[in-house]
Amino acid sequence: xxxxxxxxxxxGKKLSIETxxxxxxxxxxxxxxxxxxxVLAAATMGGIREGxxxxxxxxxxxxxxxxxxxxxxxxxxxxxxRPSDEAVLTSRLIDRCIRPLFxxxxxxxxxxxxxxxxxxxxxxxxxxxLIGASTAIAMSNIPWDGPLAGLRVGRVDGELVINPTFxxxxxxxxxxxxxxxxxxxxxxxxxGQEVKEKVVYDAIELSLKxxxxxxxxxxxxxxxxxxxxxxxxxxxxxxxxxxxxxxxTKELIEKTQQWxxxxxxxxxxxxxxxxxxxxxxALSKAKDEMLVYLEGEGIGKERRKKxxxxxxxxxxxxxxxxxxxxxxxxxxxxxxxxxxLDVTVGLLPRTHGTGLFNRGExxxxxxxxxxxxxxxxxxxxxxxxxxxxxxxxxxFPPYSVGETGRxxxxxxxEIGHGALAEKAILPLMPDKxxxxxxVRVVSEVLGSNGSSSMASAxxxxxxxxxxxxxxxxxxxxxxxxxxxxxSKGKFKVLTDLxxxxxxxxxxxxxxxxxxxxxxAIQLDTKTKGIPMDVVKKxxxxxxxxxxxILKAMDKVITAPRTDLSExxxxxxxxxxxxxxxxxxxxxxxxxxxxxxxxxxxQIDIEDDGTVNVTAVSGSEGDKAxxxxxxxxxxxxxxxxxxGPVTRMFDFGAMVEILPGQEGxxxxxxxxxxxxxxxxxxxKAGDTVKVKVIKIDEKGRINLSMKxxxxxxxxxxxxxxxEGKKPYKPNSQKKF
Numbered sequence: 174x175x176x177x178x179x180x181x182x183x184x185g186k187k188l189s190i191e192t193x194x195x196x197x198x199x200x201x202x203x204x205x206x207x208x209x210x211x212v213l214a215a216a217t218m219g220g221i222r223e224g225x226x227x228x229x230x231x232x233x234x235x236x237x238x239x240x241x242x243x244x245x246x247x248x249x250x251x252x253x254x255r256p257s258d259e260a261v262l263t264s265r266l267i268d269r270c271i272r273p274l275f276x277x278x279x280x281x282x283x284x285x286x287x288x289x290x291x292x293x294x295x296x297x298x299x300x301x302x303l304i305g306a307s308t309a310i311a312m313s314n315i316p317w318d319g320p321l322a323g324l325r326v327g328r329v330d331g332e333l334v335i336n337p338t339f340x341x342x343x344x345x346x347x348x349x350x351x352x353x354x355x356x357x358x359x360x361x362x363x364x365g366q367e368v369k370e371k372v373v374y375d376a377i378e379l380s381l382k383x384x385x386x387x388x389x390x391x392x393x394x395x396x397x398x399x400x401x402x403x404x405x406x407x408x409x410x411x412x413x414x415x416x417x418x419x420x421x422t423k424e425l426i427e428k429t430q431q432w433x434x435x436x437x438x439x440x441x442x443x444x445x446x447x448x449x450x451x452x453x454x455a456l457s458k459a460k461d462e463m464l465v466y467l468e469g470e471g472i473g474k475e476r477r478k479k480x481x482x483x484x485x486x487x488x489x490x491x492x493x494x495x496x497x498x499x500x501x502x503x504x505x506x507x508x509x510x511x512x513x514l515d516v517t518v519g520l521l522p523r524t525h526g527t528g529l530f531n532r533g534e535x536x537x538x539x540x541x542x543x544x545x546x547x548x549x550x551x552x553x554x555x556x557x558x559x560x561x562x563x564x565x566x567x568x569f570p571p572y573s574v575g576e577t578g579r580x581x582x583x584x585x586x587e588i589g590h591g592a593l594a595e596k597a598i599l600p601l602m603p604d605k606x607x608x609x610x611x612v613r614v615v616s617e618v619l620g621s622n623g624s625s626s627m628a629s630a631x632x633x634x635x636x637x638x639x640x641x642x643x644x645x646x647x648x649x650x651x652x653x654x655x656x657x658x659x660s661k662g663k664f665k666v667l668t669d670l671x672x673x674x675x676x677x678x679x680x681x682x683x684x685x686x687x688x689x690x691x692x693a694i695q696l697d698t699k700t701k702g703i704p705m706d707v708v709k710k711x712x713x714x715x716x717x718x719x720x721x722i723l724k725a726m727d728k729v730i731t732a733p734r735t736d737l738s739e740x741x742x743x744x745x746x747x748x749x750x751x752x753x754x755x756x757x758x759x760x761x762x763x764x765x766x767x768x769x770x771x772x773x774x775q776i777d778i779e780d781d782g783t784v785n786v787t788a789v790s791g792s793e794g795d796k797a798x799x800x801x802x803x804x805x806x807x808x809x810x811x812x813x814x815x816g817p818v819t820r821m822f823d824f825g826a827m828v829e830i831l832p833g834q835e836g837x838x839x840x841x842x843x844x845x846x847x848x849x850x851x852x853x854x855x856k857a858g859d860t861v862k863v864k865v866i867k868i869d870e871k872g873r874i875n876l877s878m879k880x881x882x883x884x885x886x887x888x889x890x891x892x893x894x895e896g897k898k899p900y901k902p903n904s905q906k907k908f
Contacts, residue, residue: 174192174193174197174398175193176191176192176193176194177191177192177193177394177397177398178190178191178192179191179390179393179394179397180390181386181387181389181390183207183324183336183383183386183387184324184335184336184383186207186208186296186336187206187207188205188206188207188304188387188390189205189206189207190203190204190205190206190304190305190308190390190391190394191203191204191205191206192312192394192398193398195213196213196215199215199216199217199309199313200215200216200217200218200309200313200314200315200400201215201216201217201308201309201310201311201312201313201314201315201399201400202214202215202216202309203305203308203309203312203394204290204305205301205302205304205305205308206291206301207296207300207301207336208293208295208296209291209292209293209295209296210289210291210292210293210295210296210297210298210301211240211289211290211291211301212287212288212289212290212298212301212302212305213287213288213290213305214285214286214287214288214302214305214306214308214309215285215286215288215309216283216284216285216286216306216309216310216313216315217283217284217313217315218281218282218283218313218314218315218403218405219281219282219283219284220281220282221280221281221282221405222280222281222282225280226482228272228275228277228279228280228283229280229281229282229283230268230271230272230275230282230283230284230285231268231282231283231284231285232264232265232267232268232271232284232285232287232306233256233264233284233285233286233287234256234260234263234264234267234287234289234299234302235253235256235260235286235287235288235289236253236256236257236259236260236289236554236555236556237253237288237289237290237555238253238555240289240290240291240292240298240555241292241294241555241556243555245553246553257554257557258588258592259554259556259557260554261585261588261589262588262589262592263298263299263302264585265585265588265589266299266303266350266360266362267285267287267299267302267303267306269360269697270303270306270307270321270323270352270359270360271285271306271307271310271317271319271321273359273698273699273700273701274317274318274319274321274359274701275316275317275318276316276317276318278405279316279405280405281405283315285306285309285310287302287305287306289302289555292555292556294339294556295338295339295340296336296338297325297339297556298555298556299325299350300323300324300325300336300350303322303323303352304322304323304387304391307319307320307321307322307323307391308320308391308394308395311391311392311394311395311399312394312395312398312399312400313399313400314400314401314402314403315402315403316402316403316404316405317402318701319354319391320354320388320391320392320395321352321353321354321359321384321388322352322353322354322384322385322387322388322391323350323351323352323353323360323384324336324350324351324380324383324384324387325337325348325349325350326347326349326350326351326376326377326379326380327341327342327345327347327348327349328345328346328347328368328372328376329341329344329345330344333347333375333376333379335379335380335383346365346366346368347363347364347365347366347368347372347373347376348363348364348365349361349362349363349365349373349376349377349694350362350363351376351377351380351384352384353380353381353384353702354384354388354701354702355701355702356381356702356704356705357701357702357703357704357705358377358696358698358702358703358705358708359698359701359702359703360696360697360698361377361682361694361695361696362694362695362696363691363693363694363695364596364597364599364600364692364693364694365600365686365690365691365692365693365694366600366690366692367600367601367686367687367689367690367691367692368690368691368692369690369691370691370712370713370715370716373691373694373712374705374708374709374712377705377708378705381705424472425467425472425476425479425480425483426483428466428467428470428472429463429467429480429483429484429487430483430487432463432466432467433463433483433484433487433488433491434487434491436459436462436463437459437487437488437491438491438495440452440455440456440459441456441488441491441492441495441503441673442495442501442503442505443455444505446503447504448534448622449534449622449671449672450575452503452672452673453672456488460481460484463480463484464477464480467480488673489673492656492673492674493656493657493658496508496656496665496667496674497656497657497658497663497665500665502667502674503672503673503674504671506669508665508666508667508668509668509714509717509718510668510669511532511651511668511669511718511721511722512532512533512534512623512669512671513531513532513533514531514532514722514725515529515530515531516528516529516530516531516631516635516725516726516728516729517529517729518635518636518638518639518729518730519639520538521540523740524540524541524542524738524740525541525542525543525640525737525738525740525741526540526541526636526637526638526639526640526641526642526738527539527540527541527636527639528631528632528633528634528635528636528637528638528639529632529635530628530631530632530635531628532623532624532628532631532669532722533622533623533669533671534620534621534622534623534671535618535620535621535622535623535624535625535628535671536618536619536620536628537616537617537618537619537625537628537629537631537632538616538617538619538632539614539615539616539617539629539632539633539635539636540614540615540616540617540636541612541613541614541633541636541637541639541640541642542612542613542614542615543610543611543612543640543642543737543738543741543742544610544611544612544613544742544787545610545611545742545744545775545777545785545787546562546605546609546610546611546744546777546785546787547611547775547777547787548611548613549561549562549611550562550564562605562610562611562612563595563598563599563602563611563612563613563614564595564612564613564614565591565592565594565595565598565613565614565615565616565629565633566583566591566613566614566615566616567583567587567588567590567591567594567615567616567618567625567626567629568583568587568615568616568617568618569586569587569590569618569621569625570617570618573618573619573620573621573625574621574622590625590626590629591616591629593626593630593683593685593693593695594616594626594627594629594630594633594650594685594693596685596692596693597630597633597648597650597685597686597692597693598614598630598633598634598637598644598648598692599692600692601644601645601646601648601687601692602642602644602645603642603643603644603645607643608642608643609744609746609785610642610742610744612637612642614633614636614637616628616629616632616633622671622672623652623669623670623671623672623675624650624651624652624669624670624681624683626650626652626683626695627649627650627651627652627683627685628650630648630649630650630685630693631648631649631650631722631726633648634647634648634649634726635726635729635730637733638730638732638733638734639730639734640733640734640737640738640741641733641734641735641736641737641738641741642733643733644733645687646687646688646689647687647688647723647726647727647731648685648686648687648692649685649686649687649719649722649723649726650683650684650685650686650693650719650722651668651669651683651684651685651715651718651719651722652669652670652681652682652683652684653666653667653668653669653670653680653682653683653684653711653714653715653718654666654667654670654674654675654679654680654681654682655667655679655680655682655703655707655711656674656679657679657700659700659701664703664704664706664707666707666710666711666714668714668715668717668718669718679698679699679700680696680697680698680699680700680703680707680711681695681696681697681698682694682695682696682708682711682715683695683696684711684712684715684716684719685719686719687723688719688720688723696708742775742787742788742789743787743788743789743791743794744785744786744787745785745786745788745794745795745798746783746784746785746786747783747784747798747802748781748782748783748784749782749784749801749802749805750782750805751780751781751782753782753804753805754778754780754782756804756805756833757778757784757801757804757805757833758778759833764804764832764833765778768797768800768801768832769797772788772793772794772796772797772800773788773789773790773793774786774787774788774793774794774797775787775788776797776801784801786798786801800832801832803831803832803834804831804832804833804834806831808830808831808834808836808865808868808874809865810865810866810867810868811864811865812864812865813862813863813864813865813881814828814830814831814862814863814864814865815860815861815862815863816828816829816830816831816860816861816863817829817858817859817860817861818855818856818857818858818859818860818861819835819857820835820857821851821852821855821856821857822851823840823851824839824840824851825837825838825839825840825842825843825851826838826843826851826855828861828863828876830863830865830874830876834874835874836863836865836873836874836875836876837873837874837875837876838855838861838863838876838877838878839875842866842875842876842877842878842879842880843855843878843879844878844879844882845879845882845884845885846885854878855878861878862878862881863876863877863878863881864876864877864878864880864881866880
């Protein structure tokens, strides 16, 4: 393969694709460059994975620290380890874009690997990787109905900007990624600062023209460097059998379809079936009845097995048909109707805040934990470094869908759903200056039948209010679905989709936000794209649903509680002179560690002099605050103190007047009489009262004890500490 290069202007910058140089043994490979960000994309197809009824696609986005000239900060491990959450989210994003375009018959393993070779701190590698993945698959031998392309849209000072730089994104109130083809949308991922639905729609619409431009470039690459597509072998297995497979004869199809059309609607739309499990059991029973019917029709055992996939396919088509033609849903709801809502807060006695959100059979319990600023999560990655003070973690145990399964570290789905709910809440979280706590929310999915991630956003909002976190507004989310017949161009949008409604021609359009605008969006589709009129309908219909959910939440709790939980830590924040920070810390951390050890608090000091003292006990916190303030306070002449004698000298004694601050009591200032030895008056460890009498130009503090002592009578004044008359050089004898 010879080297070939292709380029196009993409939002004012050169986008270049190069083939025939790197990774030549992959099924398809290319390097994509945008600015100085360079990504190597490689796509390869393996053999059939036997015994599966799903498509074994894997997408791996590999962050390499060398791309940004970094070496890992850990002392012990310098090699890249497990993917960061950001890498996982980017892998999922690309997977969600490309997956709908693979033929449903394919059961071969397909792997797409995106390796970041160079990163310029200006152009995000996620969009470059998406374009690379599309190009590598399109030019490979892998069957695929692409190419597609994607881009990012921001809004800076009210103006929409395509592919904004990181600097522009810092000032943008919208961060929207769109993937599409043929004037249709395949995937959306967005977060925003309460952005209106029209702004989101306009941003998506703006993206379609430049997306076409990139697709045209990819088609040029395929024309010049693409391989012939392989027709994969269709696996012969009961589970993976398809209606078009040779074994599914015309007779079998006709008899199966005839039975399903007669009997399945009765099962699907039986009003007595209220739950997902009841519908599942009823369909399983109907499946057995169908097999008995086919046996009576003379269909042999092996051929009857091949009717099972036909049953699933026809049942899904019947659900779609009923929605498109009759506006009829399996649970009897209208197309715009929500399931029953139930909201509760304050369930658990010792946690800092809780919210329980129920929508139909979907149930999520969200729990808030408040911590000190020192509990912030440290981030180290290719594009992100720093700390994170708000975290949302999502757990999806197998019992939530009535199954058994693995329990352990979160999978990609849990990381993705947790991040989506986090994005929904984050724009409304208080600033650190207003609320210095680190906040962690954990959402436990206790039951799932449709959009547990959006239920997590609702539960988190409730829990934060219950915890007393000054969240600016309530946040709610909803999942919109669609029933579609692409051959006829028919679509109908569904509010609050559930189980059987999430079929092959559907979409999962999650929209979260406050009453004033959108904060997070995630769109996945199982079709070859969603028309823009469906996108608009979903946004508008989603707003109505969101407002209805917010109304139900407001009936339970309308604003953050005024007081934190009695079990939450208490934080006192104040400022000190940044030049005094070293005095608080002390040599080798001696002073600050002593404060922590004696009071049991946690102390966090920022470079600007902000001090946060976190304590479980208010009294211990007050003690630590006073201690620190005394360390940094400026001593003035005339002030009096009481403190321990720390050191003894022949000429005086050092007294600690404030934590970490000492002053000298000269021997002449110990008492009104003449003192022969310092130890005659004070000893190390004695607590004495002193007065500041002078601070010299070097900041040294001179103290006096005698200034605070009553002056003795005239007779006693002439005696020293040894009880003898003091020697007076100027005294004269009388003769």
